[in-house]
Amino acid sequence: xxxxxxxxxxxxxxxxxxxxxxxxxxxxxxxxxxxxxxxxxxxxxxxxxxxxxxxxxxxxxxxxxxxxxxxxxxxxxxxxxxxxxxxxxxxxxxxxxxxxxxxxxxxxxxxxxxxxxxxxxxxxxxxxxxxxxxxxxxxxxxxxxxxxxxxxxxxxxxxxxxxxxxxxxxxxxxxxxxxxxxxxxxxxxxxxxxxxxxxxxxxxxxxxxxxxxxxxxxxxxxxxxxxxxxxxxxxxxxxxxxxxxxxxxxxxxxxxxxxxxxxxxxxxxxxxxxxxxxxxxxxxxxxxxxxxxxxxxx
Amino acid sequence: xxxxxxxxxxxxxxxxxxxxxxxxxxxxxxxxxxxxxxxxxxxxxxxxxxxxxxxxxxxxxxxxxxxxxxxxxxxxxxxxxxxxxxxxxxxxxxxxxxxxxxxxxxxxxxxxxxxxxxxxxxxxxxxxxxxxxxxxxxxxxxxxxxxxxxxxxxxxxxxxxxxxxxxxxxxxxxxxxxxxxxxxxxxxxxxxxxxxxxxxxxxxxxxxxxxxxxxxxxxxxxxxxxxxxxxxxxxxxxxxxxxxxxxxxxxxxxxxxxxxxxxxxxxxxxxxxxx
Numbered sequence: 001x002x003x004x005x006x007x008x009x010x011x012x013x014x015x016x017x018x019x020x021x022x023x024x025x026x027x028x029x030x031x032x033x034x035x036x037x038x039x040x041x042x043x044x045x046x047x048x049x050x051x052x053x054x055x056x057x058x059x060x061x062x063x064x065x066x067x068x069x070x071x072x073x074x075x076x077x078x079x080x081x082x083x084x085x086x087x088x089x090x091x092x093x094x095x096x097x098x099x100x101x102x103x104x105x106x107x108x109x110x111x112x113x114x115x116x117x118x119x120x121x122x123x124x125x126x127x128x129x130x131x132x133x134x135x136x137x138x139x140x141x142x143x144x145x146x147x148x149x150x151x152x153x154x155x156x157x158x159x160x161x162x163x164x165x166x167x168x169x170x171x172x173x174x175x176x177x178x179x180x181x182x183x184x185x186x187x188x189x190x191x192x193x194x195x196x197x198x199x200x201x202x203x204x205x206x207x208x209x210x211x212x213x214x215x216x217x218x219x220x221x222x223x224x225x226x227x228x229x230x231x232x233x234x235x236x237x238x239x240x241x242x243x244x245x246x247x248x249x250x251x252x253x254x255x256x257x258x259x260x261x262x263x264x265x266x267x268x269x270x271x272x273x274x275x276x277x278x279x280x281x282x283x284x285x286x287x288x289x290x291x292x293x294x295x296x297x298x
Numbered sequence: 299x300x301x302x303x304x305x306x307x308x309x310x311x312x313x314x315x316x317x318x319x320x321x322x323x324x325x326x327x328x329x330x331x332x333x334x335x336x337x338x339x340x341x342x343x344x345x346x347x348x349x350x351x352x353x354x355x356x357x358x359x360x361x362x363x364x365x366x367x368x369x370x371x372x373x374x375x376x377x378x379x380x381x382x383x384x385x386x387x388x389x390x391x392x393x394x395x396x397x398x399x400x401x402x403x404x405x406x407x408x409x410x411x412x413x414x415x416x417x418x419x420x421x422x423x424x425x426x427x428x429x430x431x432x433x434x435x436x437x438x439x440x441x442x443x444x445x446x447x448x449x450x451x452x453x454x455x456x457x458x459x460x461x462x463x464x465x466x467x468x469x470x471x472x473x474x475x476x477x478x479x480x481x482x483x484x485x486x487x488x489x490x491x492x493x494x495x496x497x498x499x500x501x502x503x504x505x506x507x508x509x510x511x512x513x514x515x516x517x518x519x520x521x522x523x524x525x526x527x528x529x530x531x532x533x534x535x536x537x538x539x540x541x542x543x544x545x546x547x548x549x550x551x552x553x554x555x556x557x558x559x560x561x562x563x564x565x566x567x568x569x570x571x572x573x
């Protein structure tokens with residue numbers, strides 16, 4: 001497939017075939033190839049592929065249940081299961097790199113953005129430094145929605161802490177560094193400014209909104225207690241936050257949150273986003289990102 | 299059907315047309331025209347969503363597609379067994395001839411055929427009998443295979459579902475149809491009679507766990523078709539994880555829904571069909 005009317009997009013020096021990518025943790029390309037076979041690489045839905053969050057140590061994820069269908073959306077409490085940095089670099093990265101090379105055009109693979117999370121600047125720096133060493137990784141996205149072990153506050157919710165952490169990571173990479181902002185903060189634009197001041201190349205938003213559901217019989221439903229709300233329910237919040245951030249920083253913005261159709265993507269682009277990411281809607285239709293890209297391009 | 303291997307699923311959702319919806323006691327059999335689907339392996343599933351008015355039901359749901367076992371294939375048709383238990387199934391039960399249905403699939407790992415000389419015992423509880431119907435079709439299409447069918451239900455209205463399979467022994471909680479008591483009591487008798495068996499089970503989590511424990515205790519291999527809330531059906535959301543033996547989780551959509559019982563320490567309370 002190709003999006004003929006859109007001759008390509010530059011994003012932080014990367015060449016993307018169109019403006020639609022995936023939100024981290026919403027598409028497992030290796031699993032999808034097992035399920036859909038060669039069709040996945042022939043018709044790869046995303047212009048860049050964002051990995052699920054990688055942490056230093058392996059994580060099993062949260063106990064079941066991990067999902068709750070909310071009004072116009074869903075709450076997930078997955079708990080970032082992943083093989084850990086070592087497992088990711090040794091097992092997943094070679095496979096992903098091969099898949100994305102096949103999915104790209106003859107000259108260029110689909111760029112891989114690796115998303116990493118740590119609870120301190122030091123942890124994040126180690127992850128970033130390791131990614132810097134690997135040519136298969138085109139860009140790095142920092143997941144800063146992790147509580148500080150001392151304060152309990154999400155790193156990304158506190159502009160001062162965010163600036164320190166991003167500065168520390170910046171020293172360890174020359175690859176494009178994207179900061180995935182959390183919406184669970186008093187002033188997301190202030191956080192975006194902090195990321196910009198610390199040397200980030202781009203920001204992406206919104207991450208999921210913290211949410212909780214009670215079981216029909218009472219008590220918390222999700223095994224992890226609370227989770228993150230996504231889907232159409234958060235679309236208007238995403239638009240407001242993307243507009244607020246785009247107005248305050250010069251950095252390119254990746255906008256996401258509840259995008260289901262090209263019109264929703266266009267809203268985010270009009271609000272100042274350079275790229276749009278699709279998340280939950282891919283669960284309902286794995287080809288939706290490409291359909292949106294095609295409509296945007298025509 | 300004697301092909302047990304699964305082809306890759308089409309990447310695109312397919313818009314299918316409803317042929318009809320048949321009452322089966324407390325259940326409904328949804329029949330859709332489905333010509334171009336790769337032939338599903340027994341135990342595989344599809345993610346279904348009504349093409350119109352998917353959303354706006356109770357609590358402004360449904361939003362996500364719902365996973366259903368493919369209950370049966372007929373020439374050019376797929377059948378799904380429904381029980382109205384929530385906003386998703388409620389909307390699907392409203393579908394009428396000519397309505398559109400989005401389907402992604404067939405997905406997941408299905409049942410494996412029994413090793414030679416083992417009798418197949420199909421153990422199904424409630425709406426969980428669905429994948430056993432297509433399994434019975436496949437097993438009986440193979441020469442001289444003995445298939446024993448044991449089905450359990452809460453009450454008589456649900457026990458009407460037993461007619462989806464052939465020659466079933468039935469147990470009900472209230473004794474209104476067949477044996478009064480637990481399905482595992484019927485299974486125990488069958489295994490006592492001849493334990494050279496391969497058990498295939500699908501149903502509520504407590505039933506699956508009882509079947510797993512009984513088979514483990516008697517050294518009988520068992521394949522369990524699990525169910526779990528899932529957003530996607532193709533390994534993306536990690537929502538359908540159930541704990542596996544030795545730690546960690548399996549994804550029901552990708553590593554299942556049919557899991558060898560030996561891979562589980564126990565069946566998680568959230569990994570079964572509605573009772």
